[in-house]
Structure formats: C-alpha cells, structure tokens
Amino acid sequence: MPYAFDPRLPYATTIPSQYYTEGHFLDEENRTVFGRTWQLAGHAGQVREKGSYFTAVVGGEPLLIVRGNDHVLRAMSNVCRHRAGPVAKGSGKKPVLQCGYHGWTYTIEGKLHATPELEGIECFDRADFSLPAFQIDEWQGLLFVNLDPDATPLRDFLGELVSDMPENDYDSFRLAARKEWELECNWKVYVDNYLEGYHIPIVHPGLFRELDYPNYRTETKRNYSIQFAPTRRPERIRTTGADDQVRYFWLYPNLMLNVYPDNFSTNLILPLGPRRTLTVFEWYFRDPETAATNNALADTIAFSDEIQLEDIEICEAVQRGLASRTYESGRYSPARENGVHHFHGLYARDMGLIAG
Ligand code: FES
Ligand SMILES: [Fe+2]
Known part of the structure; x- marks a missing residue:
C-alpha cells in the first residue's frame, strides 16, 4: 500500500x-x-545602500540580491547567461558585476553590460541576455524570495x-x-x-x-x-x-x-x-x-x-x-x-x- x-x-x-x-x-x-514557498534569503541591512549586493542559494538556485542604483530591491539569477558561470560571489558594493568565468559584466540592475572578445557573433542582442528576476519582498527587515512567478504575495503567505x-x-x-x-x-x-x-x-x-x-x-x-x-x-x-x-x-x-x-x-x-x-x-x-x-x-x-x-x-x-x-x-x-x-x-x- x-x-x-x-x-x-x-x-x-x-x-x-x-x-x-x-x-x-x-x-x-x-x-x-x-x-514554491517564500524563503528567507537575508536581511535588509545587507542591501541598504545603492549598488550593494549579496549572494544566496534558495532551493538549489543561485541568487543575487541587489539594491539597484534606482533604489529598487531585486532578486536575480546568479547564473551568467554565457555559460552559466557565477556572476557574483559573497557580498559587496559595485557599479557592475563581472562573471567569474570569462568576464562578461552586468549592471547592478541585471542588464548585460560588456562582453569581451565577442566580435563576429551573429544574431546577438545584449538586451536578450539580462539576468532573470524572481519575486522578493521584505517583512520585519527580513528579505524573502519566491522562485515561483505565480506564487501568492508574501503578505498572503504569512497570513495572520x-x-x-x-x-x-x-x-x-x-x-x-x-x-x-x-x-x-x-x-x-x-x-x-x-x-x-x-x-x-x-x-x-x-x-x-x-x-x-x-x-x-x-x-x-x-x-x-x-x-x-x-x-x-x-x-x-x-x-x-x-x-x-x-x-x-x-x-x-x-x-x-x-x-x-x-x-x-x-x-x-x-x-x-x-x-x-x-x-x-x-x-x-x-x-x-x-x-x-x-x-x-x-x-x-x-x-x-x-x-x-x-x-x-x-x-x-x-x-x-x-x-x-x-x-x-x-x-x-x-x-x-x-x-x-x-x-x-x-x-x-x-x-x-x-x-x-
Ligand atoms: S560564463 Fe560568464 S562570462 Fe562565461
Ligand atoms: Fe529540542
């Protein structure tokens, strides 16, 4: 049975x-x-300043949590769009993030910025290679991420x-x-x-x-x-x-x-x-x-x-x-x-x- x-x-x-x-x-x-659940990824104090970031892993998924220069809090994939290298390691504050494999760089908001030695590539538009984003929200100074794009908002999940x-x-x-x-x-x-x-x-x-x-x-x-x-x-x-x-x-x-x-x-x-x-x-x-x-x-x-x-x-x-x-x-x-x-x-x- x-x-x-x-x-x-x-x-x-x-x-x-x-x-x-x-x-x-x-x-x-x-x-x-x-x-599919809201997962604690860190706390607001880690990304208080513009340009600050830290990395986390949620449900086996490498993540990059950032405070953009536009002050928006974002949870993005920490997987480079080239050949899946790590975009960032640990934590810090930088205007652009450089992948630790072949050096492609991304803005702190997740847009592909520079791609060294790519001359001759065809049908390639940098705009198609931004880092994917996930839901992120804050409660009591704690930062929660949800990998499911259809997940109910954090407040609903927390309920009473x-x-x-x-x-x-x-x-x-x-x-x-x-x-x-x-x-x-x-x-x-x-x-x-x-x-x-x-x-x-x-x-x-x-x-x-x-x-x-x-x-x-x-x-x-x-x-x-x-x-x-x-x-x-x-x-x-x-x-x-x-x-x-x-x-x-x-x-x-x-x-x-x-x-x-x-x-x-x-x-x-x-x-x-x-x-x-x-x-x-x-x-x-x-x-x-x-x-x-x-x-x-x-x-x-x-x-x-x-x-x-x-x-x-x-x-x-x-x-x-x-x-x-x-x-x-x-x-x-x-x-x-x-x-x-x-x-x-x-x-x-x-x-x-x-x-x-
Ligand atoms: S995997 Fe990131 S630059 Fe190659
Ligand atoms: Fe116990």
Missing part, C-alpha cells in the same frame, strides 16, 4: 523514512516545497502571522550575532524536532526546569504554527508581553522565529544533501552596541548553544534510526505532536502524498 497522509491526527502515521534518506526526494522538494507577532518595532532591530551548525541529518528531522515540546523532559533537562511543561501548547495556522512556552522563572528566559510566555513561531517549511521583548532570533534550516543540513541562527537586537545587549546576547547564545547541542545529538541519532531496515513510519501524540502533524500535512500536500 503506498503511503497517504491522514489529516486526522489520531489516525495518522508519520511521513515514511525514505523521504528522510533518499536523495531523489530532495530534488523533488527543491521543486515543490522550496521552489503579521498580527500574531507581539507588537514591536522589529524593523529597527539590527543583526547582533550569527552562528552556523552542520548536522548529519535530513532537514525535516530538525524541523520535526523543533515543532514539538514532547522531547523537552528527556532531551533538554535544563530547559525543562524553566518551563511550565503541562501548559506548553502548540497552535497551528495555515502556513505557520506557534508554540507557547510558559516559563516558571521569567527572569531567566525573558518573555514577551505580560503573560510570561515565550513564543516560538515556525513558518512553513524551514524558518523559525523566536521572539523575546528585546530581541528575536531566526533559525533557517537548509538542506545540504539528503542526510546533511545547515542551520543558520541569527540574533537581532534593538541596540546591538550597548553593554546591556552584549550581556543579554552572551546569555542568550549560551542557553541556545546548550539546547542546540542536545538537539543535534538527538537529531543525528534519529537520522541513523530512520535508515534502519526495521523502521518505516511512526505515530503522533495527539496532545503533543499536532505541530509536527501540521507540518507533515503541508509537506504531504506539496509532495502529492494526500489520497484522493
């Missing part, structure tokens, strides 16, 4: 293990999941997330720290793990002591979910608003937003291969340069590191378990794993795993 996702949580079985182990599913995910985020002037927050981790597991192992608090008592004893675990709950919305984590000692884990709750937001398929009163952090989960994942953590503070922020940042990162190391260990063990000849698919805790089931439902829809 082929697998079909059951939208009824009490009856459902989890996504079969081969989706976590076999390479060809990643190619399919790049088309149907990463190729825009109003569910606690009120704050996030646009004024600045990047204060960044940390990358590489894991030996499929990207979905890490996302599944993030989406439930069920493992906290076993995997995170330190965090467990800080939380009012019985009242930990997950709310699922169309393209995102929120985990509400009531704290026992709000002074240790600084909370949002008057309700002493930390809010962990997740946006389908691979972005987490952890929101506190004076800072928020993003966790971006990127597949490097079927069994290898990069997690990028970035912390944004209102005043990154002050001593108070430095102390808060050091505390925040130390606590995050402790939890991340515990999560990495369990995720890598789970990846080995998923490869076992004895394991195929599991079940969900109705009380504790509605967030995982919600993710799997969106994933099953995009991967054609829903019956009927």
Whole structure:
C-alpha cells in the first residue's frame, strides 16, 4: 500500500523514512516545497545602500540580491547567461558585476553590460541576455524570495502571522550575532524536532526546569504554527508581553522565529544533501552596541548553544534510526505532536502524498 497522509491526527502515521534518506526526494522538494514557498534569503541591512549586493542559494538556485542604483530591491539569477558561470560571489558594493568565468559584466540592475572578445557573433542582442528576476519582498527587515512567478504575495503567505507577532518595532532591530551548525541529518528531522515540546523532559533537562511543561501548547495556522512556552522563572528566559510566555513561531517549511521583548532570533534550516543540513541562527537586537545587549546576547547564545547541542545529538541519532531496515513510519501524540502533524500535512500536500 503506498503511503497517504491522514489529516486526522489520531489516525495518522508519520511521513515514511525514505523521504528522510533518499536523495531523489530532495530534488523533488527543491521543486515543490522550496521552489514554491517564500524563503528567507537575508536581511535588509545587507542591501541598504545603492549598488550593494549579496549572494544566496534558495532551493538549489543561485541568487543575487541587489539594491539597484534606482533604489529598487531585486532578486536575480546568479547564473551568467554565457555559460552559466557565477556572476557574483559573497557580498559587496559595485557599479557592475563581472562573471567569474570569462568576464562578461552586468549592471547592478541585471542588464548585460560588456562582453569581451565577442566580435563576429551573429544574431546577438545584449538586451536578450539580462539576468532573470524572481519575486522578493521584505517583512520585519527580513528579505524573502519566491522562485515561483505565480506564487501568492508574501503578505498572503504569512497570513495572520503579521498580527500574531507581539507588537514591536522589529524593523529597527539590527543583526547582533550569527552562528552556523552542520548536522548529519535530513532537514525535516530538525524541523520535526523543533515543532514539538514532547522531547523537552528527556532531551533538554535544563530547559525543562524553566518551563511550565503541562501548559506548553502548540497552535497551528495555515502556513505557520506557534508554540507557547510558559516559563516558571521569567527572569531567566525573558518573555514577551505580560503573560510570561515565550513564543516560538515556525513558518512553513524551514524558518523559525523566536521572539523575546528585546530581541528575536531566526533559525533557517537548509538542506545540504539528503542526510546533511545547515542551520543558520541569527540574533537581532534593538541596540546591538550597548553593554546591556552584549550581556543579554552572551546569555542568550549560551542557553541556545546548550539546547542546540542536545538537539543535534538527538537529531543525528534519529537520522541513523530512520535508515534502519526495521523502521518505516511512526505515530503522533495527539496532545503533543499536532505541530509536527501540521507540518507533515503541508509537506504531504506539496509532495502529492494526500489520497484522493
Ligand atoms: S560564463 Fe560568464 S562570462 Fe562565461
Ligand atoms: Fe529540542
């Protein structure tokens, strides 16, 4: 019997293990999941000035994010129209970009500018060789790209997330720290793990002591979910608003937003291969340069590191378990794993795993 996702949580079985182990599913995910959703590509601070750019990869697609001399923000292909070389590397600020293969140049707005040693070529019009553009939009200082020209606008995709985020002037927050981790597991192992608090008592004893675990709950919305984590000692884990709750937001398929009163952090989960994942953590503070922020940042990162190391260990063990000849698919805790089931439902829809 082929697998079909059951939208009824009490009856459902989890996504079969081969989706976590076999390479060809990643190619399919790049088309149907990463190729159609709004993906975090960077932050507005990276392209504030005219002529500034940075490179990114979304769904396996090399991208160039620029602020044109006309001040327009653009996401373009970072693939040269000659023979597919890299138009730009890293980040910087330049009036024209020179391909790293044979030196064709492009304006910062993506128009083909100069083509050395092309004398004698026929039927060639530079105007036909501009860099293709993709949809890009900004929210809370974060830059999102969508590779699908028919995708719904970013605000529609975010839905009520825009109003569910606690009120704050996030646009004024600045990047204060960044940390990358590489894991030996499929990207979905890490996302599944993030989406439930069920493992906290076993995997995170330190965090467990800080939380009012019985009242930990997950709310699922169309393209995102929120985990509400009531704290026992709000002074240790600084909370949002008057309700002493930390809010962990997740946006389908691979972005987490952890929101506190004076800072928020993003966790971006990127597949490097079927069994290898990069997690990028970035912390944004209102005043990154002050001593108070430095102390808060050091505390925040130390606590995050402790939890991340515990999560990495369990995720890598789970990846080995998923490869076992004895394991195929599991079940969900109705009380504790509605967030995982919600993710799997969106994933099953995009991967054609829903019956009927
Ligand atoms: S591939 Fe870019 S100049 Fe040849
Ligand atoms: Fe965890």
